Structure formats: C-alpha cells, structure tokens
Amino acid sequence: MDWDKLRIFHAVADAGSLTHAGEALHLSQSAVSRQVRALEESLNTTLFHRHARGLILTEQGELLFDATTAMAKRLDTASARIRDSEDEVFGQLRVTTTTGFGSLWLAPRLPALYEKYPDLKIDLMLEERVLDLPMREADVAIRMKEPSQADLIRKRLMGVRMQLYASPRYIERRGIPEDVSDIVDHRLICQNPSSTQVGAGATLVAELMTHDVHSTLTVNNYFGVLQAVLNDLGIGVLPNYLMRDFPDLVRVLPEVESSEVPVFLAYPEELRHSKRISAFRDFVQEEIMNYRKHLKDQSIY
Incomplete structure (x- = not known):
C-alpha cells in the first residue's frame, strides 16, 4: 500500500472531513478526495460512508484506521527516540497519573523540573483510567498499583497510606x-x-x-x-x-x-534510552527521596 495514501486516509478518518483533513495536510479538498478514492480502488473496498454531515468509517475503514493509528504511534516513538539528544532534554513528554497524585503532589513540584530543563514540554494527563503505555497513549505513568501491561519498565517509588x-x-x-x-x-x-x-x-x-x-x-x-x-x-x-x-x-x-498502597513509575521498554524519560524518572526519584527524608525528620515515616 502507498504510505502517502495511508497518511491522507488517516487524517481524513481522524478529522471526519475531507476539508478539515486537507487543511491539516495543506492539500486541497479535491486532492485529498482523489487520494482516498485511489486507496479504496487499490483495496477494492469502500472505506467511508459519505453523507451531508461528514464521513463515517465503514467496517473495513475501521480496520484500516486501527492499523494506521498503531503505525502512527510507533512512528511517534521512533521519532521521539531519534530527536533525543545525547546531552539535552527537550520536546514533549506525556505523563499520566491519578487526579489526586498529579494535582496535589506532582504538579507543585514541576517548577523545579522546568527550571532544570526549560525546553521540556510536559502534557500532564490526570485521570483514573489506566492508559495503554505500549500503545503510546502516554510516555510514562505514575500509578497506585503495579502496572500489569507487558513490555514495561517499572520501578516502585514509595508506599502511601x-x-x-x-x-x-x-x-x-x-x-x-x-x-x-x-x-x-x-x-x-x-x-x-x-x-x-x-x-x-x-x-x-x-x-x-x-x-x-x-x-x-x-x-x-x-x-x-x-x-x-x-x-x-x-x-x-x-x-x-x-x-x-x-x-x-x-x-x-x-x-x-x-x-499500604504501592506507587509505581512505568514506561515502555522501547523508551528505555529516552533522555526525557530519564530526566523525569530521576527528578521524581529525587523528590521521593526528599519526601522520605522529611517524613523521617518528622518521625512519622
């Protein structure tokens, strides 16, 4: 299959509109439409139901969109690893954790991380739902239980009561x-x-x-x-x-x-060498050490 046609199909499926996909890709609506039709002809199937309110994926379109979504996430991972500098920490880091821990413990400590790495761009996703790290819904997670997903590097940070x-x-x-x-x-x-x-x-x-x-x-x-x-x-x-x-x-x-509730940090095996992950992991571990020292000094740990 033509990679360029797959890229355009993915943009259309994601936007639900030829016009919006064209704007995102900097292509005319007619050019986008031609590429989608050419892809449908090469696959001998219909990928979209077309109606006045937009486009809806057919069953075959859903299958292909699932595949292109997985491809896009893998490409994002590869791109992130390529962009990682040996000496610098920069770029986007998607962090997921619970609403409580993220808003009450992690977020107040992020100024110190940004001071050290001003070019870091953190996308903090606070929700109770466990995001799929291997499928790149997030880059790194802090969770109140040991992650069960395969192909993850995990480290126990502390215990909470x-x-x-x-x-x-x-x-x-x-x-x-x-x-x-x-x-x-x-x-x-x-x-x-x-x-x-x-x-x-x-x-x-x-x-x-x-x-x-x-x-x-x-x-x-x-x-x-x-x-x-x-x-x-x-x-x-x-x-x-x-x-x-x-x-x-x-x-x-x-x-x-x-x-006691165990707190774990986890990230995909494929991001083992990411400088952003390493910087965030080391920062969290240092903050945990400071937290433990404080509790010990207060004789409550």
Whole structure:
C-alpha cells in the first residue's frame, strides 16, 4: 500500500472531513478526495460512508484506521527516540497519573523540573483510567498499583497510606475524637464509594462508615477532599503524601489508617534510552527521596 495514501486516509478518518483533513495536510479538498478514492480502488473496498454531515468509517475503514493509528504511534516513538539528544532534554513528554497524585503532589513540584530543563514540554494527563503505555497513549505513568501491561519498565517509588486529617480551626471548634467510635459526632469527608479509587482507601472508608456516621461529604477525587478539609468542613480521608506540603493539618486518630498502597513509575521498554524519560524518572526519584527524608525528620515515616 502507498504510505502517502495511508497518511491522507488517516487524517481524513481522524478529522471526519475531507476539508478539515486537507487543511491539516495543506492539500486541497479535491486532492485529498482523489487520494482516498485511489486507496479504496487499490483495496477494492469502500472505506467511508459519505453523507451531508461528514464521513463515517465503514467496517473495513475501521480496520484500516486501527492499523494506521498503531503505525502512527510507533512512528511517534521512533521519532521521539531519534530527536533525543545525547546531552539535552527537550520536546514533549506525556505523563499520566491519578487526579489526586498529579494535582496535589506532582504538579507543585514541576517548577523545579522546568527550571532544570526549560525546553521540556510536559502534557500532564490526570485521570483514573489506566492508559495503554505500549500503545503510546502516554510516555510514562505514575500509578497506585503495579502496572500489569507487558513490555514495561517499572520501578516502585514509595508506599502511601490513607489517614485521617482535619484543619486546626475545625479541631478547635469541634474537638478531636479520642476513639474511632467518636467519628459518629463528626462530618466524614471522603471519596465517593462509586468513584474509582485505590482499594485500600475504599476499605478504610467502608470500615469508618460502619460507625453510623451522621454527616458525610463525598467527592470523586482527593483534591476535592483536601479542599473541604482546608475549609474546616470535617475530618477527611487523605493520602499521607500531602503532609509535607500541608504541615498545618492535624492527624486525627493516628492508629486509624489504610494498608499500604504501592506507587509505581512505568514506561515502555522501547523508551528505555529516552533522555526525557530519564530526566523525569530521576527528578521524581529525587523528590521521593526528599519526601522520605522529611517524613523521617518528622518521625512519622
């Protein structure tokens, strides 16, 4: 098959329009149309259903689009490896992690990384869905469990526990519970049981709920839980990696915590020699070491 025709087909399928694909490729609509028709003739099949609102892939078109998408991702990987300089770190790095860890721990530390590598372009994708690293949905991931996908280099970064915290103003106004059964007299702030979250956190919340808590506030991520705690709304279930950045929060019921949640960094085997990956990995590991040292100095690690 003609590579140029496949490139044009992929652009049309991605845009759903000959006009938009032409604009992206800097080609006329008629030139794009000719190339697509020539590809259909060479394959002896119809790749698009054409109607007034645009183009829709046929079953055969879907098969070919899946193939060209995989090809495009592989080419992106090859291009990234070629562009990597032996001495410089530059270009785009797509990082995926959870909303809580990404917004509360990683993002506040990125200024130090940009200061060291000002030409780096980070695309930070915060979501609970596990992206497919081998298929290049992202370049590197930080996840709250060991990745199960094949062909990944993975490294355990640290362990996290979900614990109970409140603001000093809340404690001053409502007092501090002395026993877990006292939680019934306080508002519990936690992730919604139906939201995607680590199993250890969900288990801890379920145990707390057995005490017939009268008032609750549920949020679908830890960023929201933290904001509610900082605004004196109650006692929140939060990951302990927040404590260095929010030292004024008060640990409530120190004996109550979740089991340990492992935090892993992972990236595709084929990006082993990427300077961007190495720079990001080393940066995260250094920040983790600083985090551990802080906890040790505070005698809570």
